[in-house]
Amino acid sequence: MYIPDLDDMLATHARIRPHINRTPVFSSRMLDEMSGAQLFFKCENLQKAGAFKARGASNAVFGLTDAQAARGVATHSSGNHGTCLSYAAGRRGIPCTVVMPRTAPQAKKDAVIGYGGRVVECEPSTSSREAVFAEVVAETGQEFVHPYNDHRVIAGQGTCSKELLEQVEGLDAVIAPIGGGGMVSGTCLTLSNLAPKVEIYAAEPEQADDAYRSFKAGHIIADDAPETVADGLKVPLKELTWHFVSTCVTDILTASEQEIVDAMKLIWKRMKLVMEPSSAVPLATILKNPDVFAGKRVGVVITGGNVDLDRLPWMNT
Amino acid sequence: MYIPDLDDMLATHARIRPHINRTPVFSSRMLDEMSGAQLFFKCENLQKAGAFKARGASNAVFGLTDAQAARGVATHSSGNHGTCLSYAAGRRGIPCTVVMPRTAPQAKKDAVIGYGGRVVECEPSTSSREAVFAEVVAETGQEFVHPYNDHRVIAGQGTCSKELLEQVEGLDAVIAPIGGGGMVSGTCLTLSNLAPKVEIYAAEPEQADDAYRSFKAGHIIADDAPETVADGLKVPLKELTWHFVSTCVTDILTASEQEIVDAMKLIWKRMKLVMEPSSAVPLATILKNPDVFAGKRVGVVITGGNVDLDRLPWMNT
Numbered sequence: 246m247y248i249p250d251l252d253d254m255l256a257t258h259a260r261i262r263p264h265i266n267r268t269p270v271f272s273s274r275m276l277d278e279m280s281g282a283q284l285f286f287k288c289e290n291l292q293k294a295g296a297f298k299a300r301g302a303s304n305a306v307f308g309l310t311d312a313q314a315a316r317g318v319a320t321h322s323s324g325n326h327g328t329c330l331s332y333a334a335g336r337r338g339i340p341c342t343v344v345m346p347r348t349a350p351q352a353k354k355d356a357v358i359g360y361g362g363r364v365v366e367c368e369p370s371t372s373s374r375e376a377v378f379a380e381v382v383a384e385t386g387q388e389f390v391h392p393y394n395d396h397r398v399i400a401g402q403g404t405c406s407k408e409l410l411e412q413v414e415g416l417d418a419v420i421a422p423i424g425g426g427g428m429v430s431g432t433c434l435t436l437s438n439l440a441p442k443v444e445i446y447a448a449e450p451e452q453a454d455d456a457y458r459s460f461k462a463g464h465i466i467a468d469d470a471p472e473t474v475a476d477g478l479k480v481p482l483k484e485l486t487w488h489f490v491s492t493c494v495t496d497i498l499t500a501s502e503q504e505i506v507d508a509m510k511l512i513w514k515r516m517k518l519v520m521e522p523s524s525a526v527p528l529a530t531i532l533k534n535p536d537v538f539a540g541k542r543v544g545v546v547i548t549g550g551n552v553d554l555d556r557l558p559w560m561n562t
Numbered sequence: 563m564y565i566p567d568l569d570d571m572l573a574t575h576a577r578i579r580p581h582i583n584r585t586p587v588f589s590s591r592m593l594d595e596m597s598g599a600q601l602f603f604k605c606e607n608l609q610k611a612g613a614f615k616a617r618g619a620s621n622a623v624f625g626l627t628d629a630q631a632a633r634g635v636a637t638h639s640s641g642n643h644g645t646c647l648s649y650a651a652g653r654r655g656i657p658c659t660v661v662m663p664r665t666a667p668q669a670k671k672d673a674v675i676g677y678g679g680r681v682v683e684c685e686p687s688t689s690s691r692e693a694v695f696a697e698v699v700a701e702t703g704q705e706f707v708h709p710y711n712d713h714r715v716i717a718g719q720g721t722c723s724k725e726l727l728e729q730v731e732g733l734d735a736v737i738a739p740i741g742g743g744g745m746v747s748g749t750c751l752t753l754s755n756l757a758p759k760v761e762i763y764a765a766e767p768e769q770a771d772d773a774y775r776s777f778k779a780g781h782i783i784a785d786d787a788p789e790t791v792a793d794g795l796k797v798p799l800k801e802l803t804w805h806f807v808s809t810c811v812t813d814i815l816t817a818s819e820q821e822i823v824d825a826m827k828l829i830w831k832r833m834k835l836v837m838e839p840s841s842a843v844p845l846a847t848i849l850k851n852p853d854v855f856a857g858k859r860v861g862v863v864i865t866g867g868n869v870d871l872d873r874l875p876w877m878n879t
Contacts, residue, residue: 269586278690290834291588291833291834377633383812460612510871513836513871514871517607517608517833517837518836519831519834519836520834550834554827554830554874555876557871559871559872
C-alpha cells in the first residue's frame with residue numbers, strides 16, 4: 246500500500262492545473278450569524294464536470310505512461326467519479342469505460358457518454374459488478390482507477406485544500422463530507438503537512454454512519470446497504486483512506502436526513518448555489534454542533550453540484 | 563427629468579462599493595458550444611440581498627443628506643427592489659417602508675422585514691397602492707426611491723457593467739433582461755460612455771413584450787397586466803428608462819415561456835447557479851438567435867437569485 250505524501254500532492258497540482266478549475270470560495274453573512282463561526286465555502290460544485298472528483302481523476306489520467314494511456318482507463322461508479330474520469334480521459338483523448346448498474350439513472354449514464362466515455366451495464370449487485378468489471382479489464386487492458394482507494398486519487402483531492410489554504414488566511418478547521426473518504430484523506434494529506442494545527446472534521450449522514458462507527462471503534466466497519474438522501478456517501482472506507490482518517494481526523498460528526506435537506510435548502514436559498522445533498526452534510530453538522538465551531542474560521546468543502554433538478558429532496562417532503 | 567451621466571455613475575461606484583459585492587463572472591464551455599458565442603455571465607444573483615437592485619438602492623440610500631436619512635426611504639415593490647432598499651437602509655441604519663399588495667408571497671414580505679424594513683399592505687390594485695403609498699409618504703416624510711425611473715437607481719445599476727468591463731476584455735456585446743429598464747438603462751449609461759462600440763441587447767418575455775413593441779413603435783407602450791414566469795419583468799418602461807432604451811439599445815429580443823424555463827434549467831444544471839426566471843431570458847434569446855451572437859464575446863447579466871425553491875417553474879410542467 247503506497248501512501249501518497251506532500252511531494253506527490255504538489256506534483257499532482259502542477260500536473261492537473263490546466264485541467265481543473267481553481268474554484269472560488271464564498272461566504273455568507275447570514276450563515277455566519279446562524280453558525281456563530283466564519284464559514285468559507287470551497288465551491289467544488291463549480292469544478293469541471295461538477296465535482297471535486299475531477300481532481301483525482303485528472304491526476305490518474307495525466308499520470309499514465311503513453312502506453313497505458315493508449316489502452317485507457319476503467320472504473321465502476323454510478324456517481325461523480327465515473328463522470329469525472331470520463332471528463333479527464335476526454336481531455337487526454339483516451340478511452341474510458343465505466344461499469345454501472347443497469348438501474349442507474351439515465352442522466353448519470355448520459356453524463357459519462359457526454360464526455361466521450363463508454364458505459365457498460367451490470368446487474369445491481371456487487372458480484373455482477375465485479376464480474377463485469379473483470380471482463381472489461383481483461384478485454385481492454387485498461388487501467389483501473391478506484392473512486393477513492395487509490396493514491397493518485399487521494400493526492401488529487403488533496404489539491405482542493407491546498408487551494409483553500411492559499412485563498413483563506415488563518416483557518417482553524419476544515420470540514421468535508423465523508424463517504425469512502427477520498428476527499429477527507431486528501432484534506433488530511435495536505436493539512437497535516439502544510440497546516441498541521443488546522444483541525445479536520447468529517448461529516449456523515451446518521452443513516453450511513455459507518456465512518457463514524459469505524460472511527461470510534463478503531464477499525465473499519467462497512468455498512469451493508471445504507472440508505473440516505475446524500476447518495477454520494479454510501480460507500481465504505483478502504484485501507485488507504487482508513488490510514489488517513491484514523492491518523493489525522495479530529496472528529497466525525499453526523500446529521501439526520503431532515504437536517505441534511507434543511508441545510509441543502511439553506512445553501513441554495515442564501516448562497517444561490519446548486520449543490521448535492523452530500524455537500525450539505527458539513528453545514529448540517531456545523532449548525533448542530535455550535536460549541537465545536539463557535540468563533541472559528543472554518544473551510545467547508547462543497548463537494549459537487551450534480552443533482553437531478555426534477556427530483557429535489559424537498560419535492561417529496 | 564435629470565439624466566445621469568458618466569460622472570454620476572463613477573461617483574456612485576465609489577459611494578456604494580463598501581455595501582455591494584463585486585460579483586464574479588463565470589463561463590461555461592458547454593453553453594459556449596451550444597450558443598456558438600463566448601458567454602460571460604455577470605452573477606448578480608450573488609449580489610447582496612440576491613439581486614443587482616442592491617446597487618441602485620444603495621446609491622439612493624447613501625446619497626441622502628443626514629436630514630433626509632433620518633426620515634428614511636419608502637417604495638412600492640413586491641420584488642427585489644423592496645428587499646434591496648430594505649437591505650441598503652439597514653446598512654445605513656435608517657427607516658424603510660415598502661408598500662406591497664397583501665396578496666404578495668409571505669417570503670417577499672419576510673425578506674423586507676428580515677433586513678429591518680417595514681411592510682405596509684395595500685389591496686392588489688394600482689389605485690390602492692398609490693393611495694396607501696401617498697399616505698405613507700405624507701405620514702413619514704420618507705424619500706421615495708422608485709424601482710427604476712430614478713436617476714440614482716440607474717446610476718447604481720450602471721456600476722454592474724463598469725465591473726464587467728474591468729473583468730472581461732474585448733466584449734462585443736452585453737445583454738440584460740428588460741422589465742422597467744433600470745438595468746438596461748444603467749448598462750446604456752456605462753457602455754455608451756466607456757465602450758461605445760459594445761452592442762447592447764435587451765431580452766424580454768414574449769408574453770410581456772411591451773419594451774419590444776415600444777422600441778419598434780418609437781414610443782412607450784405599456785401593457786396592462788402581462789403574465790409571465792419571469793415575474794420581475796412585468797413592469798413598463800417610464801420616461802427616464804425610455805430615454806436610454808430608445809437612444810442606446812441595439813435591439814430587443816424576445817423568448818417564449820418554455821424557452822425561458824428551458825434556459826433557466828440549463829443554467830442551474832450546467833453552471834450550478836440558482837437564479838430567477840427573469841435572469842434566464844437573455845440566454846433564451848441568445849440560443850434562439852445564434853446568427854446575432856455567433857463568434858461574439860457577450861456579457862450576460864444574471865440579474866437575481868431570489869426564487870421560491872418550493873415553486874420552481876418546471877415543477878408544474
